[in-house]
Amino acid sequence: MLLLSIWLILTGLIALIGLSFEGLPVVMAILTIAAGVLILLGR
DSSP: OOOHHHHHHHHHHHHOOOOOOHHHHHHHHHHOOOOOOOOHOOO
16 A cells, blocks of 8 residues: 555656656556555555
């Protein structure tokens, strides 16, 4: 749930302030996958 909350906060910041850097899509994808796996495992 922690990773999910971080992902949601970052998504909101990206939309609000136009946060952007070159590796952003990769970072967001890794956070999304990690959060999904941990939720499936029940952590």
